Amino acid sequence: MQEEPEVKDESKTPRRKHRRGLTRIAAACERCRRRKQKCDEKFPTCGPCAAVGANCVLSERLTVVAQASPDGDDALRDELRHLRAQVTDLSQRLAQEKERSASVTQNQELKHDSTSPWTTGQPERLGNAGHEAASAVKRRQSEFEQGYYGRILRPTFGTAHQSRVDAGDKSSAWSLWKDDHSVETPSEHPQAENIASHEDHGLALTNIFFDQRWPHLPILHKPSFMRERFEPFARGEELSGVGRLQLFMVFAIAALEQSRVKGKHSYSHRDLFNIAIRDLNSVLTSEDPECITSLLLLCMYGRTEPQSVNMWHTTGLALRIAIGVDLHRAESIRHMDLMQAEMSKRLFWGVYAMDRSMSIYLGRPLGIQDADINLPFPLQLTDEDLENMNHNTVLPRTRADVKDMSTFIHLIKLRKINAEIYRTFHSVTTNYLSGAELDRVRQDLYSQLNEWLITAPRYSFTTSMFQSPEWFQTAYHLAVISLYRPSYAQATPSIEALQLCADSSISLISCYGSLYAKNKVSYSFVALSAIFMAAVTMLYSLRASPQVRKDLTRQVIETNINSSLMLLRGISNGREVAERAAHVIQGLGNAVLSLFDNEGLHRTNTGNDANEKQNVDREFLSWFGLKSRMMKATAPAEIQGEQIQFPELGNMDGSDDPLATLSVDMAWEDLFAQGFGMDSSTGMDFFPHSGF
Template sequence: MQNLGHRQALPGSRRIRTGPRAQLACINCKERKLKCDNQVPSCVNCQRYNIACLVEDPATRRQQPRNYVETLEAKVAVLEDLLRRTRQGNTTPPVAATRTEDTASGHSPTVSTKDDDDDVVSELSSKVALLGMTADGEARHYLGPSSVFSFSHVIHASLRQPFPGNHLESLDDDQDDSAAAPSPCFLPDYELGISLSNAYFENIHPHYPFLHEPTFRRWEDALVRPSNTVGELDFDPVPLFFVNMVYAVGALLLSNSGSLPQQLYVSAQFYIGDILSRNNLEAIQAILCYSMYSLRSSRGPSIWKLSGIALRQCIELGYHRNVNHSGPNTTPLRLEMRKRAFWVTFGIECYAATILGRPLGIHLQEVDAEFPLDIDDSNITETDILGEPRSPDSDSSTSMSTALHVIRLRHIWARLHASLYSDVNNMDNTTHDDRVPLFRAEIDAWIASTPPIPPRTGAALSILATQDWYDLSYSETIIMLYRGRLIHHPGGGGANDDIFLQCARAAESICLKNRRLYIAKPVNCTWGTLHVIFSAGLTYLHCLWTSAAVRHQTSLDEMNSTPTSCTMLLTVIADRFKSAASYRDVFEALCSRTKKMMVDGGGEQSGVQLSTMDPCDVAPGMFTQWMAEISDAGISNAVNSLLAGLVSDCVTYEEIGN
């Protein structure tokens, strides 16, 4: 029986068994030209320098402890003993029994039939569901979507189809759905593992700091670094799950990682049942790990569903309330991590709900939780907070500075969404017009107070880790602020012209900046990325069709550059993800008609040959089909209104021209 919690070379390699070996000097003694006494588990020289005593396997050229095989045999013996005791009289608690048995079955996927695999998956889902229904010690009763019962179905789908394409919040790629699902794997070697965790903590953690890096590093060191003895963490599902998931997300950031992200993701599944049954901070962090994977991958569970489940569990545990409501024995580390978990969850749920035009999971009137401290992870311990938090006007940044700025933006988004888009029945035009300048002042103050980018050891692997993210988010927020005015107020005259011009420039910035970031580079696109690019392109075209002032101040060269950039991005995305084809097709058709309108007299400039931008021959019925496909994929009412209006304008213009 194999153990998911231990090292293995990259997937595909296999250890070659050899006969008895001659004693070899360790690598440290060879490099220092010292005489090695070949002691097990560590020679005297390595003990003196307090370093790992490693030898090179002559067959595989791998560096490993001298007693590597004996250590593995000891771990296997422990696992076999656990399994044997589990099968004797059900003396082991249900959670541990489930974990051990599922690990055993999950490590040998090639010897099971498809029906057997389905039975194992269904059994795991059912057990997690039952644990959730009785977790509070009460009789079974109705449980809403925040319960483990609901999330068990997400787990079930993930295990059966590890990376399901969800048309609502993620994209199907063009790989063969009938291909064999990835198999679980061991944790990578120490060097590769460190590169994966560094990628995560330098590129993802600054935005979503729901894990405590020093705690994770202790887990990583115990599980991945070459060790001499079997440690208790080797069988603890919490470290095993989080190390596997962090590595999986880190692998998504690195190029040429092959199937490693999927294999690590599948490996983490064997430990999720135990964690979710606890209904505590770790359960919320585990769900957020799934969200991180789905944010970076084109496949995976729905971000909106995951964040909604995590948010409801935060509310159930009271994380949306002031820390004064916490228990007397809560440690400083626990207090900070609960604040981080709530605000990260709130931010993700707010982002997904706003993009989809859905109600927020919780209104800010119900929240009085403090923001996390602007302090480095290393200064937060179980017993104390070391040092003082960063001041807002500091020229330096901490590991929390970026996340706090993101939280402030989502705070603005939530109030903007509730004030301008959710309360429409109780708001007249005057009230709306009074609120908009106040929000605009907040948005401008937000971008002006952007903290410095945290230092890193390598190049940025995600837009989240760059200044460009702030600029793009600012432009996206400007469009969100004025989108209601774009749709419900005709262009022309004073303030309206200025709003249309601002939105056109913000949309132009999004299209051009994304083109610079993504074209000729590996595109790691999610539904959110596609939505931002598509809605920015629609906003730009809408401003051209609706506002004479925008047409007057837009040259044909500028008009060519911005929609072309958006079209290129959508084409690149559609080449990789078939679900994006409708977005590309409808935008290309709208661009073609917009260019024709500008050349025919909608713009003030001339001198461009019409033959260079002939409108494509698209029947009006195709627009209806594309719009239906896009609507099925999930789109907010505001963006849907923009799209419907543009299609109507373009079709009417064509009919008049004909």
């Protein structure tokens, strides 16, 4: 009988930790190897890592490497390893992008979806914990919007109670726009998302933007914009939040331009803007260049709709971000390729130009000084040049092209001159120069302005207002007015300065009239302020100087007054602010025209006449932002052999000098020509502070 084999009791036999013949994972991932757990080697994410949502990184420590064969297996293996690393990297980036998109979508649904349980608060679906979570999300979102979203969308010009500074001590823009609520509220549910696929209107608006507004601020690269923004949207693909905002801001800005010509299928720029700002919360979380670009697009829109965008805050935010990443330094672009370097230069100088414009028009400090900037200007290249040109063979164009940087570069040069004029003559704490030194500085700046005008680029044909000869003329004359009009450095201009002010003011009104006649001028608060300031300066020069009045006739002055009124009302499209400006010009114009009547020139000053002239003179300097400086002069003056001093006023600049001197020249001499009584008058009585 055959003996049966003995059966061993496996329960009593110790298990071997490593038995021969078991399959061993060839390449466990880093996490599984570190935790000494079994890895199923799934690619690109193994099972254990996927279960906990961990980052799965392949490891080569346990990989059995075969001997190299002479047929090139090593090269194939290296290529495979490289491709696997690329796939892993792309998978991680895709997961991050999906997570970010899901977060943005969730925030939007919490705000807009009325059927969501987060907004309806159904207890059977949420429970107490759900209610608390929903409240926390809403609270965080509300805090986020109040801190950034709402601040960017506040009006540029606040109401009177928001500032204790008298409007007469600010620029004309503040006084014109304060308490202006004439801009209508955009609709809550605009229906314009399908604009890109509706009769090519999206493409038409995009071309309008790049043809008409882009030359003034070329912060977008058109081929890249079309490839990354417009074309995917036209195909119905989903864009990122910042991409969608930039696309619809381009549409909204172009719709502003198109509003001059009422199209059959025109879209409301306010509806398009309202769609764009749905993604405003994604701007401040985007990369720095994209964030700056988005903020500047908001500013471009805000030039026309100052009640929709806080220009000062938004421009300052863009400038601070740009400085924070050293865009103002040439060293920041040293290791960039041609495309990155040129777009960085365009971006910074775009912020620079916007900052200079806003600071000067709003009467506030410059955001950065020229001495802190060593970044060169952009090269005079077109977007197509950047797209196709080898960076080793960059040759800027020798002739101006409507699609290159010639307009933008020339604008930057002007903003540099504007900033120097503002810093020297209009800063609140400007140092008073001697008469000879002040004349020397002014003459040097005037020469720079003349050279700038002479070297302005010329184009055979352009559809952009910013590339027309009239626009270069208006920018030049506006700078001349700023250089020679009453300022903190010199409150009482000379006869020559008044003559230049009158000539430039009349020329500026004429140039804007030419643009308006060609239907090329677009409404913006900058354009309206320029026309208004030109009219005020023209009337002031006539009011202050008999010599200027002698060179003109009453009919000529009436024509220029009527032209300015027509322009103010024509370009504003019925806005309340234009009527305010027209009312001021009409009143000052009537006061100045009375000087051309014989009885107005020779009659004796009665009490009523003197008070009326006081009010007119006070109002003129109030529009120049000099209300608090009207008693402060650059040099003593004598009236009938006596120097007038007002010890009770003290010094307007806060120094210890107890005396303030009133300087009287041609602007005020007719107030005293007939013996206006000063015995019982103080400085405060002479120039009452009840503003216009």
